[in-house]
Amino acid sequence: MNCKTARVLMSAAVDGELTGKEEEGLRLHLSQCSDCRMEYEEAKKTKMIVKEKIVRFKAPQSLVDSIMDLSFTSEKEEQNTLVSE
Amino acid sequence: MTRTDPTRQSSPEQKKNTLSAEEQKKQSEFQQEAVVHLNALYNYALHLTMNPDDANDLVQETYLKAYKFFSSFERGTNCKAWLFKILKNNYINRFRKNSREPGKVDYDLIKDFYHTIKDTRRDSSETETDYFHTLLHEEVYTALQSLPEEFREVIQLCDIEGFTYEEIANMVESPIGTVRSRLYRGRKLLREQLEGYAKKFGFNTETGR
Ligand SMILES: [Zn+2]
Numbered sequence: 001m002n003c004k005t006a007r008v009l010m011s012a013a014v015d016g017e018l019t020g021k022e023e024e025g026l027r028l029h030l031s032q033c034s035d036c037r038m039e040y041e042e043a044k045k046t047k048m049i050v051k052e053k054i055v056r057f058k059a060p061q062s063l064v065d066s067i068m069d070l071s072f073t074s075e076k077e078e079q080n081t082l083v084s085e
Numbered sequence: 086m087t088r089t090d091p092t093r094q095s096s097p098e099q100k101k102n103t104l105s106a107e108e109q110k111k112q113s114e115f116q117q118e119a120v121v122h123l124n125a126l127y128n129y130a131l132h133l134t135m136n137p138d139d140a141n142d143l144v145q146e147t148y149l150k151a152y153k154f155f156s157s158f159e160r161g162t163n164c165k166a167w168l169f170k171i172l173k174n175n176y177i178n179r180f181r182k183n184s185r186e187p188g189k190v191d192y193d194l195i196k197d198f199y200h201t202i203k204d205t206r207r208d209s210s211e212t213e214t215d216y217f218h219t220l221l222h223e224e225v226y227t228a229l230q231s232l233p234e235e236f237r238e239v240i241q242l243c244d245i246e247g248f249t250y251e252e253i254a255n256m257v258e259s260p261i262g263t264v265r266s267r268l269y270r271g272r273k274l275l276r277e278q279l280e281g282y283a284k285k286f287g288f289n290t291e292t293g294r
Contacts, residue, residue: 059127
């Protein structure tokens with residue numbers, strides 16, 4: 001495997017989506033090529049950055065409530081209130 | 086939490102839509118399988134619409150539809166993926182006509198959106214990695230949003246939501262190989278952007294520090 005192929009495979013490798021054969025080939029290449037090893041670390045970091053730096057918002061309570069209501073809709077038609085706390 | 090109001094019990098034959106045992110089972114299953122993904126869906130909707138009100142509507146619509154067609158959900162498969170697919174379809178039907186032109190990114194809009202929403206409803210579960218430590222959330226967000234939609238979408242679904250390639254392929258209605266190459270190309274673009282930000286802080290991205 002050459003460096004070019006290895007770099008294309010890295011993206012799927014960080015997702016654990018390579019076939020067994022591809023993985024084997026990549027691993028072999030990485031064991032022999034320090035540039036690609038470094039590049040592979042970068043690829044893993046990029047994924048991690050997206051995962052960790054993108055702020056997750058909480059759904060507003062009003063939305064949560066209305067979704068909870070929703071799954072009781074048929075019941076609710078007969079009732080004014082859904083929850084007693 | 087109780088579901089029945091003891092003061093107003095309805096007898097089963099009273100109304101056509103009074104709960105049967107089957108319906109009750111469906112409801113509790115729906116709660117367990119579908120409602121637990123509410124936050125993820127809301128975030129996805131926000132990313133798509135960039136507008137909290139639209140995101141709200143979209144999520145509501147999605148759950149309404151999901152509940153209605155819950156019997157068609159294949160048990161044992163990923164319910165989150167199923168919901169995302171429904172939301173995506175709703176989005177296409179409702180919003181896409183008026184959405185921004187592909188390739189044209191309104192950075193101010195993104196920033197405004199980010200700032201309005203950031204302080205009010207931020208999820209507290211957040212960790213720091215040493216690398217790219219100085220990258221701001223906003224920068225990563227802007228970088229991601231600036232990618233062409235076909236790339237942004239798969240990165241979002243893969244890295245943020247943790248879907249498999251097969252699930253993503255199904256959601257975006259493209260072959261797995263396409264998903265794979267979009268991820269590859271999208272990440273390449275994203276990295277260029279992020280490295281631009283990192284360099285601004287004097288990072289040497291070759292070595293990580
Ligand atoms: Zn190499």
